[in-house]
Amino acid sequence: MTVLLDPTSERSPTIRPRLPRPERLDGLTIGLLDIAKARGDVFLDRLDERLQERGIAVKRYKKPTNTRPAPLPLQQQIAGEVNLVIEGLSD
Amino acid sequence: MLCRSNEPERVMVSLPQDGLVAVVKRDCPTCELTAPVLGELARRAGLTVYTQDDPSFPETVPGPVHDLALDVSHRLKIEIVPTLIRLEAGREIGRTYGWDRGEWERLTGVRGLGDGLPDQRPGCGAKNVEPGIIERLKVRFNETGLKSRRVEIGQDEDEQEAMFGRGWSDGLPLVPPTEERVLRMLDGTARDPQEVIGLVPPALAAATVEKIAINAVMAGCKPEYLPVVLAAVEAVLDEGFAMHGVLATTMFVGPVVIVNGPIRRQIGMNAKGNALGQGNRANAAIGRALQLVIRNIGEGRPQEVDRATLGNPGKLGYCFAEDEEGSCWEPLSVERGVKPGVSAVTVFAGFGLQGVVDQKSRTPESLARSMAESLKAIHSVKLAPSCDALLVVCPEHERTFREAGWSKARLYEELYKLCEIPGEELVAGAKGIAEGGPPSLAGKTVNKFRPGGLMIVRAGGNAGMFSGIIGGWSAGGPRGSIPVTKEVRP
Numbered sequence: 001m002t003v004l005l006d007p008t009s010e011r012s013p014t015i016r017p018r019l020p021r022p023e024r025l026d027g028l029t030i031g032l033l034d035i036a037k038a039r040g041d042v043f044l045d046r047l048d049e050r051l052q053e054r055g056i057a058v059k060r061y062k063k064p065t066n067t068r069p070a071p072l073p074l075q076q077q078i079a080g081e082v083n084l085v086i087e088g089l090s091d
Numbered sequence: 092m093l094c095r096s097n098e099p100e101r102v103m104v105s106l107p108q109d110g111l112v113a114v115v116k117r118d119c120p121t122c123e124l125t126a127p128v129l130g131e132l133a134r135r136a137g138l139t140v141y142t143q144d145d146p147s148f149p150e151t152v153p154g155p156v157h158d159l160a161l162d163v164s165h166r167l168k169i170e171i172v173p174t175l176i177r178l179e180a181g182r183e184i185g186r187t188y189g190w191d192r193g194e195w196e197r198l199t200g201v202r203g204l205g206d207g208l209p210d211q212r213p214g215c216g217a218k219n220v221e222p223g224i225i226e227r228l229k230v231r232f233n234e235t236g237l238k239s240r241r242v243e244i245g246q247d248e249d250e251q252e253a254m255f256g257r258g259w260s261d262g263l264p265l266v267p268p269t270e271e272r273v274l275r276m277l278d279g280t281a282r283d284p285q286e287v288i289g290l291v292p293p294a295l296a297a298a299t300v301e302k303i304a305i306n307a308v309m310a311g312c313k314p315e316y317l318p319v320v321l322a323a324v325e326a327v328l329d330e331g332f333a334m335h336g337v338l339a340t341t342m343f344v345g346p347v348v349i350v351n352g353p354i355r356r357q358i359g360m361n362a363k364g365n366a367l368g369q370g371n372r373a374n375a376a377i378g379r380a381l382q383l384v385i386r387n388i389g390e391g392r393p394q395e396v397d398r399a400t401l402g403n404p405g406k407l408g409y410c411f412a413e414d415e416e417g418s419c420w421e422p423l424s425v426e427r428g429v430k431p432g433v434s435a436v437t438v439f440a441g442f443g444l445q446g447v448v449d450q451k452s453r454t455p456e457s458l459a460r461s462m463a464e465s466l467k468a469i470h471s472v473k474l475a476p477s478c479d480a481l482l483v484v485c486p487e488h489e490r491t492f493r494e495a496g497w498s499k500a501r502l503y504e505e506l507y508k509l510c511e512i513p514g515e516e517l518v519a520g521a522k523g524i525a526e527g528g529p530p531s532l533a534g535k536t537v538n539k540f541r542p543g544g545l546m547i548v549r550a551g552g553n554a555g556m557f558s559g560i561i562g563g564w565s566a567g568g569p570r571g572s573i574p575v576t577k578e579v580r581p
Contacts, residue, residue, distance in 0.1 A: 005268045006240040007259055007305040007387040009296030
């Protein structure tokens, strides 16, 4: 176990903060990531419809298997093409 | 990654309540010398012997107690071996170290010790106070006095990735700031770790010596660089330097640190070939430590309060030493009021490097004109006054001035005169460039610099007629940032 001393002003909690959420979706491209679990596509298809109705650009992605993290090329492709990602986690 | 509280953890050390205790190590000739005496005292006076390095030493004593973890030695604050201590009811009532027959006899009450030995022999340094070990023991005994939050890195987590993930890095790997390393760093200064050097913008968070030491560790500093880092932090936090503005501006600048005085050579800084480049640990780490202080303590980060359009590579760290030994001019620090022979840092809000290439001038007049033409181009040939500047004169250029007997004051004066620009050239639209000043400039003369807005130092390798200009911030001067000099204190 390594213990480090905090070099900061300690005004933030030690738990890594989430990235800030965008204030609005207009003008952004949204990625929908299917993690390859059953019926995830149903959820994402519906989101796709709703987003397209609002004129928001959507790109679809799918992991080869839900048992492993997304392959690096897929992660990089998503990072290069969209501003944010929504994924469905449940069966 | 977890945060843990700083609750003391008790290290249990058991010692005899009464009697004699000796601490020794085999790697000490005086301990070897006293081995027969230790054996005699173990037999006759109930001596317990703790050994720091070899569990079988001394063979004269039945079953010496090994103290390889050095907990007993640390608890007893042993500095020299052999040390002989008398305890009564758990309290120490007497101690002697090294071999001194009279002292040993007085403490043990046994006469005629060490027949055939010299009367006295100095001891050796104890293992528990060796650098690297003493810090580890202080951490284990919770005696560091360090106040900063502890961040635990998971056993399988990569330290570098954990630090990147927390946003501590300037983009390059960091030295992990363990408690042991920070303790060693603090040995580099006599200042109290909790002394506040100033409030770091934009967060206006307190920069204690301890927090600065943590960032200095991460930057790769040695403890002996710390006084220079502290002076640089003190300088940028001086109101005159306007660190908040220097950080927040869309312009290129960051703090440039120029080091003068004996500390330069004591810590091995580079003032010669490639002085402004890579490859010297002190130059690189001191400049980097200052930037990490601004990033981590002040929360001054790019694309946040740091609004720089392009920034400049020197914002990773920009620090070098003046080549005083080879110069005919007084050092920058002396020119700015510091006594000769006293170490100091000067900070300047500057950026990049613009070369002054002149391989043909052999008179000071020609060379000064050459330098002035380059100086007049900083930011834009259409802007004056535009910013302060730092002229780094290389040795082969300085030689031309030296041989002609030009003092630094003379060069300042001549350059200032040569940087007068006819207003017509500066008017918006002149030279076919829309940038520029109002038509009212026509008929006037405008200087490229405010009075006192130019600084000159000497640095660089012996070969090459290549001086350099470090440009400044358009808000140079009292309304924005002025250079600040601070003495380096131990």
